[in-house]
Amino acid sequence: MTTAIYDKEDKLRAIHYPDRKLHKQQKIKGSYWLPMDDPKEGDVQGFWFVCPCGCSELYRIPVGMKMKPAIGWRWNGVYDAISIEPAVEITGHLKAKLTDGYWEIL
Numbered sequence: 001m002t003t004a005i006y007d008k009e010d011k012l013r014a015i016h017y018p019d020r021k022l023h024k025q026q027k028i029k030g031s032y033w034l035p036m037d038d039p040k041e042g043d044v045q046g047f048w049f050v051c052p053c054g055c056s057e058l059y060r061i062p063v064g065m066k067m068k069p070a071i072g073w074r075w076n077g078v079y080d081a082i083s084i085e086p087a088v089e090i091t092g093h094l095k096a097k098l099t100d101g102y103w104e105i106l
């Protein structure tokens, strides 16, 4: 079984899945999937992530490549050292920051 990875000052590694089906099956805490069909700067797409709190819930938020859409987050455009800004907030449940491939619960 694959498990979550903590390898930087107790921060949770956001594992990138190129395979959407596998991502949904394994549901590793903090892991994510987003389309890799050659996005261009300014493109908005869905960022799917398994909640970093450990509840196994799958969430989707809109992210703009290297820009913040009116409703959504700014994605830095990379798949490994991924950053999403501003912090992700799930009302009444969680607030977390994703920076350089690591989650930090706020």
Ligand SMILES: [Zn+2]
Residues within 6 Å of the ligand: 051, 052, 053, 054, 055, 056, 057, 093, 094
């Ligand atoms: Zn959660």
